[in-house]
Amino acid sequence: MKLEALGYNNEIKNSLDIGLEGLEIGRVITEHKERYLVQSEKGEFEAEITGNLRYTAAGRADFPAVGDWVALMVFDTHSAIIHKVLPRFSVLSRKAVGVTADIQIIATNIDFAFIVLSVDEDFSLNRMERYLTLCHSSCIQPIIILNKMDLVAEDRLSELMGQLKNRFEEIPVLGISASTTQGLKRVREIIEVGKTYCLLGSSGVGKSTLVNALSQKRLMETKKVSDYSKKGRHTTTHRELVVLENGGILIDNPGMREVGLPDVSNGLDKTFEDILDLAAHCKFKDCTHTVETGCAVTQAVESGDIDKSAYENYLKLKREQVHFDSTIAEKRKKDKDFGKMIKHFKYIKKSNK
Known part of the structure; x- marks a missing residue:
């Protein structure tokens, strides 16, 4: 796979330091407890970070994250060592749950964020403002997606769409049903080649179903909507970067029960x-x-x-x-x-x- 298909461009190329000769450039596509799957032009590699990178890191935020561009030394057809994390042009992060003053990186090098909410009990304008603040603080362009529109009557759907458009006048709002594919054509049309999109939203809003629908493959496991609660049960347990057939790049994320805000003063001003x-x-x-x-x-x-x-x-x-x-x-x-x-x-x- 060519690096350009992963979002590689002149801005990233110009950020390369001297001294990286002999190292392969790749992008982190998954992370599992400080073990990473990195995609480069030579293939996918299971990678770990060097001891020096671990020792010099000021905190967890200095470790690689999904979306990062990294320089790595390839040892064989499967394994590699990450020597350097290249400069990030955007970092989506939140205050870590239950940990005082710690920051959790959600993903990096993102151009747009699809903020997904559903028409059921998940619908919350206040929570949407939290997600928008996260995006604005990282200079990530947000796009609101109202999912599961097939579950409500037309008048109720119009009411919910109206609330979103009135409260967030400058933000694009798209109504879809990921399970029936209604409205997905418009989502596909706005996805740009070589741009990276991140999915944000609470558990059970249908993000994994949306990933499968956009990729036209069963990449993410999904579970049936509960007959009792009318909510889907969230099954994504890790972040993963997926290259879509139309050239866009998509990062799915586990649902967030809490959206703790880190240093987002600029994001608040924008929201x-x-x-x-x-x-x-x-x-x-x-x-x-x-x-x-x-x-x-x-x-x-x-x-x-x-x-x-x-x-x-x-x-x-x-x-x-x-x-x-x-x-x-x-x-x-x-x-x-x-x-x-x-x-x-x-x-x-x-x-x-």
Whole structure:
């Protein structure tokens, strides 16, 4: 397979450092507990990272992830060692579940994100704003896909589509049924050759069914919708990069029960751009948009110019961002104090010799 089919372009080529002579360039297509499947022009290789790469990594974010371009040394027809992760032009990440101040990389080098939600209980405009904030913070262009449109009446579908288009005026919204293929022609038409698309969404919204439909192959296992809950059961357990027949590149992801936001201040500003524009007209520069006199934002909420639910979600996400920032600062202080303690211990030990 040619590297161009995996999304290789001049921008990536120009990022190559000197000293990579003799190494093969490939793209990570799957990851399993720090073991990687890498596709290059010579084939697919099971790869591990070098000890030096592991030792010099400042954190888990410095390890390879699905979508990464890497330089590797090929040993035989099946195995290789990854020596370097090439610079990323986009990184989609979230706050790791249950781990304080840790970041989990979802995928890298993504151009567009298909944010999938379904017409059933999964439908949530507030959760959509979380996904949009993740995308905007990484300069990834979002596209909203409303799936399972075959499960509701036409008037209900029109209502849901209207809610999405009214709340997210600048974001493309597509209605589909991945199981019946209704609406998939439009999705295929917007997929560009050599561009990488990432699927985001909660468990059971039909992402794996969508991957199978777009690839026209049974690549991902899917399970029947529950007769009781009307929800599909999510079966994707790992991230995987797939090259589609029309030349697009697709990355499927396990469903996310929690969408914790990392450092996404710029993403918040983009997602809630209308609130940010109004904030410039507040009486006080440090306005929190809650109780201050002369707040242009709260006035717009009261008049109905700003959706109240969107406003409340904005405040919630801002509080999460402040908490995350303070947690990061606390972690850095602890790491710095620990480093000083180790340095002092070594000094005392050396002085006693």
